[in-house]
Amino acid sequence: MTATLQNDSFLRACLRQPTDHTPVWLMRQAGRYLPEYRATRGQAGSFMGLATNTDFATEVTLQPLERYKLDAAILFSDILTVPDAMGLGLSFALGEGPKFAHPVRDEAAVAKLEVPDMAKLQYVFDAVTSIRKALNGRVPLIGFSGSPWTLACYMVEGAGSDDYRLVKTMLYSRPDLMHRMLKVNADAVATYLNTQIEAGAQAVMIFDSWGGVLADGAFQTFSLDYTRRVLAQLKREHNGQRIPHIVFTKGGGLWLEEIAATGADVVGLDWTVNLGKARQRIGHLAALQGNLDPNVLFASPEQIRTEVQKTLDNFGPWARGDGLGAGHIFNLGHGISQHTPPESVSALVDAVHEYSPRMHTRR
Amino acid sequence: MTATLQNDSFLRACLRQPTDHTPVWLMRQAGRYLPEYRATRGQAGSFMGLATNTDFATEVTLQPLERYKLDAAILFSDILTVPDAMGLGLSFALGEGPKFAHPVRDEAAVAKLEVPDMAKLQYVFDAVTSIRKALNGRVPLIGFSGSPWTLACYMVEGAGSDDYRLVKTMLYSRPDLMHRMLKVNADAVATYLNTQIEAGAQAVMIFDSWGGVLADGAFQTFSLDYTRRVLAQLKREHNGQRIPHIVFTKGGGLWLEEIAATGADVVGLDWTVNLGKARQRIGHLAALQGNLDPNVLFASPEQIRTEVQKTLDNFGPWARGDGLGAGHIFNLGHGISQHTPPESVSALVDAVHEYSPRMHTRR
Numbered sequence: 191m192t193a194t195l196q197n198d199s200f201l202r203a204c205l206r207q208p209t210d211h212t213p214v215w216l217m218r219q220a221g222r223y224l225p226e227y228r229a230t231r232g233q234a235g236s237f238m239g240l241a242t243n244t245d246f247a248t249e250v251t252l253q254p255l256e257r258y259k260l261d262a263a264i265l266f267s268d269i270l271t272v273p274d275a276m277g278l279g280l281s282f283a284l285g286e287g288p289k290f291a292h293p294v295r296d297e298a299a300v301a302k303l304e305v306p307d308m309a310k311l312q313y314v315f316d317a318v319t320s321i322r323k324a325l326n327g328r329v330p331l332i333g334f335s336g337s338p339w340t341l342a343c344y345m346v347e348g349a350g351s352d353d354y355r356l357v358k359t360m361l362y363s364r365p366d367l368m369h370r371m372l373k374v375n376a377d378a379v380a381t382y383l384n385t386q387i388e389a390g391a392q393a394v395m396i397f398d399s400w401g402g403v404l405a406d407g408a409f410q411t412f413s414l415d416y417t418r419r420v421l422a423q424l425k426r427e428h429n430g431q432r433i434p435h436i437v438f439t440k441g442g443g444l445w446l447e448e449i450a451a452t453g454a455d456v457v458g459l460d461w462t463v464n465l466g467k468a469r470q471r472i473g474h475l476a477a478l479q480g481n482l483d484p485n486v487l488f489a490s491p492e493q494i495r496t497e498v499q500k501t502l503d504n505f506g507p508w509a510r511g512d513g514l515g516a517g518h519i520f521n522l523g524h525g526i527s528q529h530t531p532p533e534s535v536s537a538l539v540d541a542v543h544e545y546s547p548r549m550h551t552r553r
Numbered sequence: 554m555t556a557t558l559q560n561d562s563f564l565r566a567c568l569r570q571p572t573d574h575t576p577v578w579l580m581r582q583a584g585r586y587l588p589e590y591r592a593t594r595g596q597a598g599s600f601m602g603l604a605t606n607t608d609f610a611t612e613v614t615l616q617p618l619e620r621y622k623l624d625a626a627i628l629f630s631d632i633l634t635v636p637d638a639m640g641l642g643l644s645f646a647l648g649e650g651p652k653f654a655h656p657v658r659d660e661a662a663v664a665k666l667e668v669p670d671m672a673k674l675q676y677v678f679d680a681v682t683s684i685r686k687a688l689n690g691r692v693p694l695i696g697f698s699g700s701p702w703t704l705a706c707y708m709v710e711g712a713g714s715d716d717y718r719l720v721k722t723m724l725y726s727r728p729d730l731m732h733r734m735l736k737v738n739a740d741a742v743a744t745y746l747n748t749q750i751e752a753g754a755q756a757v758m759i760f761d762s763w764g765g766v767l768a769d770g771a772f773q774t775f776s777l778d779y780t781r782r783v784l785a786q787l788k789r790e791h792n793g794q795r796i797p798h799i800v801f802t803k804g805g806g807l808w809l810e811e812i813a814a815t816g817a818d819v820v821g822l823d824w825t826v827n828l829g830k831a832r833q834r835i836g837h838l839a840a841l842q843g844n845l846d847p848n849v850l851f852a853s854p855e856q857i858r859t860e861v862q863k864t865l866d867n868f869g870p871w872a873r874g875d876g877l878g879a880g881h882i883f884n885l886g887h888g889i890s891q892h893t894p895p896e897s898v899s900a901l902v903d904a905v906h907e908y909s910p911r912m913h914t915r916r
Binding site: 361 | 716726826849856
């Protein structure tokens, strides 16, 4: 369980400590673009069958590490496990997104919500411990959850949405209900992430996938305030090791200063943000994670390499002594597409490892 | 045709001239949320049946003006008329978005593209002239088109998309093809808008609805450069009247300075942008249009009024003499939802008219 970590570049970068290259991992790196993932999912029968089985979850988490020189692993799970444990009935129809059988749409449903018994999420913690063991110190393991607001979106809409009409109707017309739901979500997410840390997660990430659909003002009140409530409860250390906290708000580029001011160690960026400008804005407060457009992976290996280099150049050399702060974890700006050719990921990961050391030369 | 304009508040605000109230209109104000629109569409049989019939198009354009004290009318049409005229075969299946029968996905299809004969769009220009006559000087008429990039998205994808994979694959792997398509689109859009101006449009708006899905860098190269190419060709005056140019990039909040630097008279803002901060950034260069979340219209009239006041307060008093520039056109941050209760629009429009005069008191 406590095998020595052989590659700590990811954890060092999260804490803005010097590294010899820029670490890289990809959101949804264990996923449908990999034929070996599809084979395991076929055996498991369903997405939740995969996520709730310790052996399968361990197997698919490690699959991308066998193929690519990734610097971190991320727990194979879903952002919606917490509302599922609240009794909302999560399912994934084939080829569709997540669905809840019992969405939360009125005062009575909101009143019934409470922080779920973590025993219902034991399959997640078991997977964390099992993956950590299987990794045997190769790279660190990242745990994660959806943000309180992102969970609320799915809990009210009952599924994905393109206009967020139901959840925003509740937000604007019954802010009292929305605040109650978000409080429960925040406390549940904090407990959930702390239990992942105790089970072996070496960093934790909060996915605020839908923060960017909120209006300015509403974002601060209904998303960021509750992300802050989670962060305030999170363990900062476990077994003497610092546990970095990562916050990723898709579409949050206008609010980077406010996101960094939460005290998150790492701020995730989508591809609309210029990495150099983001570093000027918040690089002294947090490390940055991102931010290549996943669609770049549909271009040729040469073109992928060029875009990887541009991204690394946008961040710039780490040790330039101008007080900008230096910590960059290479990633996509969003989850990898299921249609991605697996060879494209090799081109990306290899390019980061080949090109990034020049960003780490001491000046 | 040249009836004297009785309410020029919209045109004055576009040019950052003093007005006695903040003018208001709503994107997609003539649309499915109105029962009278649904009745006319029923008669017309289809969306394109409605848009291509001068009488119907005139009727539905004026419908919201009969109900609400709106300060501008906008041509009833679609952003995709230009690629339809290029021969791509636009259709709207009931309850679905637009579809093209012949998407543009390879070198041969791109090579065939050219600026369409404007005669194929005569129905649009006829509608403009007819609406202008029917308005008889009540309020000004806005013409519009999709931006070159937004047209390209639909032309390549063939329909709406949630990941823009096909169009971005072309962009990253065959930028030469994408540039050729965007050049044709830009020249076609410029000709199209100029012909709308000649037919009677008193302002024109470029909808860059999908500019915000691009990565930083790609946005400038593949969207903004071609919006600039359109603007460079647009008439600035017609019959001695200034014709304001409006550019709206949904999700463009990070790039406001660059958008304003195109020389557009008005920059449209979605709800993620803080209007006061946007004014500080670009209010001296352009008027601002926006930016209430359309989902506010699902709250109560009192709550709508509160949100309208917040929006007007965010922009602030027009005459504060601090060099920030003053021009605000109240609008939503995106098109109105078809599910909106019509009474909510009364609450919004009346609140703008009641509350905004205090923003226009000379100090």
